[in-house]
Amino acid sequence: xxxxxxxxxxxxxxxxxxxxxxxxxxxxxxxxxxxxxxxxxxxxxxxxxxxxxxxxxxxxxxxxxxxxxxxxxxxxxxxxxxxxxxxxxxxxxxxxxxxxxxxxxxxxxxxxxxxxxxxxxxxxxxxxxxxxxxx
Amino acid sequence: xxxxxxxxxxxxxxxxxxxxxxxxxxxxxxxxxxxxxxxxxxxxxxxxxxxxxxxxxxxxxxxxxxxxxxxxxxxxxxxxxxxxxxxxxxxxxxxxxxxxxxxxxxxxxxxxxxxxxxxxxxxxxxxxxxxxxxxxxxxxxxxxxxxxxxxxxxxxxxxxxxxxxxxxxxxxxxxxxxxxxxxxxxxxxxxxxxxxxxxxxxxxxxxxxxxxxxxxxxxxxxxxxxxxxxxxxxxxxxxxxxxxxxxxxxxxxxxxxxxxxxxxxxxxxxxxxxxxxxxxxxxxxxxxxxxxxxxxxxxxxxxxxxxxxxxxxxxxx
Numbered sequence: 001x002x003x004x005x006x007x008x009x010x011x012x013x014x015x016x017x018x019x020x021x022x023x024x025x026x027x028x029x030x031x032x033x034x035x036x037x038x039x040x041x042x043x044x045x046x047x048x049x050x051x052x053x054x055x056x057x058x059x060x061x062x063x064x065x066x067x068x069x070x071x072x073x074x075x076x077x078x079x080x081x082x083x084x085x086x087x088x089x090x091x092x093x094x095x096x097x098x099x100x101x102x103x104x105x106x107x108x109x110x111x112x113x114x115x116x117x118x119x120x121x122x123x124x125x126x127x128x129x130x131x132x133x134x135x
Numbered sequence: 136x137x138x139x140x141x142x143x144x145x146x147x148x149x150x151x152x153x154x155x156x157x158x159x160x161x162x163x164x165x166x167x168x169x170x171x172x173x174x175x176x177x178x179x180x181x182x183x184x185x186x187x188x189x190x191x192x193x194x195x196x197x198x199x200x201x202x203x204x205x206x207x208x209x210x211x212x213x214x215x216x217x218x219x220x221x222x223x224x225x226x227x228x229x230x231x232x233x234x235x236x237x238x239x240x241x242x243x244x245x246x247x248x249x250x251x252x253x254x255x256x257x258x259x260x261x262x263x264x265x266x267x268x269x270x271x272x273x274x275x276x277x278x279x280x281x282x283x284x285x286x287x288x289x290x291x292x293x294x295x296x297x298x299x300x301x302x303x304x305x306x307x308x309x310x311x312x313x314x315x316x317x318x319x320x321x322x323x324x325x326x327x328x329x330x331x332x333x334x335x336x337x338x339x340x341x342x343x344x345x346x347x348x349x350x351x352x353x354x355x356x357x358x359x360x361x362x363x364x365x366x367x368x369x370x371x372x373x374x375x376x377x378x379x380x381x382x383x384x385x386x387x388x389x390x391x392x393x394x395x396x397x398x399x400x401x402x403x404x405x406x407x408x409x410x411x412x413x414x415x416x417x418x419x420x421x422x423x424x425x426x427x428x429x430x431x432x433x434x435x436x437x438x439x440x441x442x443x444x445x446x447x448x449x450x451x452x
Contacts, residue, residue, distance in 0.1 A: 001155055001158065001159045001243070003159060003242075003243055004242075004245055006242065006245075007242040007243050007245065010239070010242045011164075011194055011239065011242065011243075012166060014194070014239070014428050014429060015164075015166045015167055015194075015197075016166075017428065017429070018171075018175065018197065018427055018428055019171055019174075019175075021175065021179070021427050021428075022178065022179065023179045023180075023204075023425070023426075023427065024423070025208065025417075025425075026210075026211075026416045026417050026422060026423075027416065028210075028211035028212065028416050029208055029209060029210045029211050029212065029218070029416060029417050030182075030208065030209060030211075030212050031180045031182040031183055031207050031208055031209065032182065032209060032212060032213075033182040071302065072301065075215060077343060077344060077356075078344050081359065083343070085206075085303060085377075086299075086300075086301040086302070086303060086376065086377075087375055087376065088206055088220060088376070088377055088379075089355070089360060089363070089364040089367035089368055089375075089379075090322055090360060090364070090367075090368055090375075091322075091343075091356065091359040091360055091364070092322060097321055097322065100321070101320065101321070101322065101375075102301050104316070104320075104371075105301075105371070105372075105375040105376060106300055106301040106376070110186075110187070110300065110306050110308060111187050111188050111306070111307075111308055111309055112188075113186035113187060114187070114188055114189050115169055115170060115173045115185055115186055115187060115188075115189055115307065116173055116177070116185075
């Protein structure tokens with residue numbers, strides 16, 4: 001379907017706006033820097049007050065796949081279900097099920113990186129097949 | 136002009152226009168490149184990593200990208216909520232997001248009366264499990280195969296170009312067909328069925344942990360995965376990661392979620408919680424919804440969608 005001139009104008013204007021867009025966030029909001037680790041990294045903390053008692057439950061999962069650490073942050077909900085941000089709509093009763101789903105969804109080859117000024121070479125994941133040709 | 140949003144299984148006109156518009160917006164264009172997205176991230180969110188090939192992308196890919204960015208912004212940091220999910224803003228953010236897509240589709244079609252169709256997945260949820268992924272929806276005339284690669288019909292020509300890996304790194308990948316895995320995930324072997332039971336919108340802690348409220352029930356965290364979340368898990372494949380809008384089933388799901396919300400508001404009033412000054416930052420009635428395309432809005436602006444669209448039916452079982 002060929003876009004009309006009017007449609008093309010609308011979409012081009014939107015793209016132009018996007019190319020200059022500067023997002024403003026409310027105070028306190030932001031994106032976590034994955035390279036920075038703090039005391040909460042790898043831990044899930046649940047805290048409640050019950051009958052005047054402050055209760056804190058700290059859960060720490062250490063995941064390994066094929067003998068190597070699997071750097072997935074697992075959060076535990078108050079109902080005991082587990083969640084990870086890589087699968088944003090999922091909640092699991094078991095971390096084993098979570099890891100199985102991660103393998104089913106994410107295990108696939110990815111192209112070499114060519115974006116940005118500092119073109120870091122793509123590091124192969126464990127179990128990855130050969131890189132996409134021409135990438 | 137306000138469009139009418141129809142059940143995709145009841146209107147072949149709505150179906151055909153939706154499919155036509157998807158294909159049109161999924162065409163790669165020279166002014167939308169992977170480098171452009173990379174530069175956007177460097178300018179706004181350098182913590183979000185993006186890698187891969189520099190290629191022409193599409194307007195549709197921008198919507199995929201927008202969804203990922205919204206998911207990566209924590210509201211506030213460390214809360215478990217993000218700018219589009221796991222909090223009160225879930226419903227108004229997706230409404231705002233879909234209004235723009237709908238407007239772009241209206242432009243592409245040259246039809247200001249076009250409304251995004253919805254998929255009443257609760258109706259399919261009443262079918263026997265083995266039939267749920269074999270309905271007409273998953274055929275070439277609609278949105279293609281429910282399992283493995285989508286190759287049939289016009290949706291078979293759509294391509295996934297932007298994809299997020301398990302470490303939440305964005306990749307510009309070799310274009311490939313959409314992939315699905317309907318009914319195979321251990322987490323959701325069957326589709327949801329709906330039940331309206333909340334008479335308030337949301338409550339503290341305004342998150343996945345909220346024990347009640349229409350928002351958390353509809354998002355699907357209570358006894359999850361349920362409702363909206365369950366559809367994502369049930370379809371699987373490209374509906375699983377943060378780049379889930381790659382699958383046009385995403386918008387059919389969210390349009391139905393929006394319809395259920397609209398049905399709830401007609402019954403319970405156009406109420407929203409929390410209102411300032413209480414509630415988490417980024418989720419209040421007057422807090423700007425995270426936007427990268429088009430004009431900005433706040434939840435208050437979209438509580439009544441009448442100026443943009445209405446639904447053919449607000450009957451929710």
